[in-house]
Amino acid sequence: MITTRYFSTDDLAAAADLLRTGQLVAFPTETVYGLGANALDTSAVEKIFAAKGRPSDNPLIVHIASRNDLDRLVGTVSEDAKKLMDQFWPGPLTLVLAKNPIVPDSVTAGLDTVAVRIPAHSIALELIRLSGVPVAAPSANRSGRPSATTWQAVAEDLEGRIAGIVRGQPTQLGIESTVVDASTARVTLLRHGGISLETLREIIPDIQTLHPRPTEDPHSDHELSRSPGLRHRHYQPKAKIVLVSNIADIPWSDQENAFFIGLHQPKNAPKQLSIHLCDSIEKYAHDLFDYFRQADQNQAQTVYCERVSEYGLGAALMDRLTRASQP
Ligand code: TXA
Numbered sequence: 001m002i003t004t005r006y007f008s009t010d011d012l013a014a015a016a017d018l019l020r021t022g023q024l025v026a027f028p029t030e031t032v033y034g035l036g037a038n039a040l041d042t043s044a045v046e047k048i049f050a051a052k053g054r055p056s057d058n059p060l061i062v063h064i065a066s067r068n069d070l071d072r073l074v075g076t077v078s079e080d081a082k083k084l085m086d087q088f089w090p091g092p093l094t095l096v097l098a099k100n101p102i103v104p105d106s107v108t109a110g111l112d113t114v115a116v117r118i119p120a121h122s123i124a125l126e127l128i129r130l131s132g133v134p135v136a137a138p139s140a141n142r143s144g145r146p147s148a149t150t151w152q153a154v155a156e157d158l159e160g161r162i163a164g165i166v167r168g169q170p171t172q173l174g175i176e177s178t179v180v181d182a183s184t185a186r187v188t189l190l191r192h193g194g195i196s197l198e199t200l201r202e203i204i205p206d207i208q209t210l211h212p213r214p215t216e217d218p219h220s221d222h223e224l225s226r227s228p229g230l231r232h233r234h235y236q237p238k239a240k241i242v243l244v245s246n247i248a249d250i251p252w253s254d255q256e257n258a259f260f261i262g263l264h265q266p267k268n269a270p271k272q273l274s275i276h277l278c279d280s281i282e283k284y285a286h287d288l289f290d291y292f293r294q295a296d297q298n299q300a301q302t303v304y305c306e307r308v309s310e311y312g313l314g315a316a317l318m319d320r321l322t323r324a325s326q327p
């Protein structure tokens with residue numbers, strides 16, 4: 001156990017010192033909270049895997065504060081990659097690019113590419129700038145658990161395991177960045193996230209997806225090697241997650257301590273059912289991980305989640321829901 005220090009957002013210098021000297025600091029971004037380490041320091045990066053209990057074959061995203069910081073991390077940057085940066089940085093788009101030798105294998109899980117993004121969040125940017133180093137950061141949750149969208153959720157999972165937590169606001173999007181591989185001739189979407197496939201298509205009309213329907217069919221070995229994050233359990237609370245299409249058909253039981261999240265009021269629900277209605281897909285995505293954690297705090301047995309159409313942010317939401325519901 002180590003003592004976790006808490007930092008307010010107007011006091012980032014000490015948190016940045018911890019990062020620079022090889023310690024772990026969790027901080028807010030516009031997507032979810034990240035668990036940061038100096039990306040150029042192998043032993044700091046290894047602490048991330050230990051604190052999270054993360055499998056070492058799952059590479060990390062490197063966060064930078066400006067395009068100027070990119071050059072030393074990556075090799076050739078394609079025209080398509082430049083277009084994507086021009087359009088979506090800072091923002092919830094992670095680009096996989098050819099890596100330079102300076103990036104340690106511990107960050108990239110031995111791949112010859114590195115994932116990079118500039119977060120659209122003033123606190124994150126200031127922390128990175130003050131630290132003076134690129135910051136490797138996965139989502140700040142124990143591996144397999146729902147991502148942390150509040151500093152309290154970070155503390156729940158990582159108190160005593162990391163050096164610092166920046167106490168920012170709850171995150172704006174609540175779902176992770178979109179991961180796009182721009183290291184090959186044909187741009188490929190690897191993980192749905194805050195920027196939709198339809199929006200990416202406006203810039204890269206021939207972008208392909210790794211898997212046509214992420215919520216069906218198992219992934220092939222080839223897909224798993226291009227997007228290692230798909231190999232592992234993700235986003236799962238202790239409660240059982242059940243996806244429902246037609247909310248009128250849910251087999252409600254009076255015995256069960258059940259929770260429900262979705263867009264429509266469930267019919268014939270038992271009185272004790274905890275219901276969380278969202279007025280948009282954006283709100284549903286924003287609230288999902290926090291709702292999973294609330295369900296666990298209330299010893300829920302089951303969380304029923306309404307399916308949504310896989311369009312726009314709905315694709316990312318369905319990806320997280322599907323993976324949360326896998327046994
Ligand atoms: O919004 C986000 O992306 C948040 C915030 C903190 O930035 N971070 C995040 O990190 O979600 P993490 O570690 O939970 O997810 C990173 C994803 C994983 O699916 C990983 O496999 C993929 O990015 N990834 C990282 N480097 C890669 C690479 N070189 N090639 C392919 N996929 C990569």
Ligand code: MG
Binds near residue numbers: 138139147
């Ligand atoms: Mg994660």
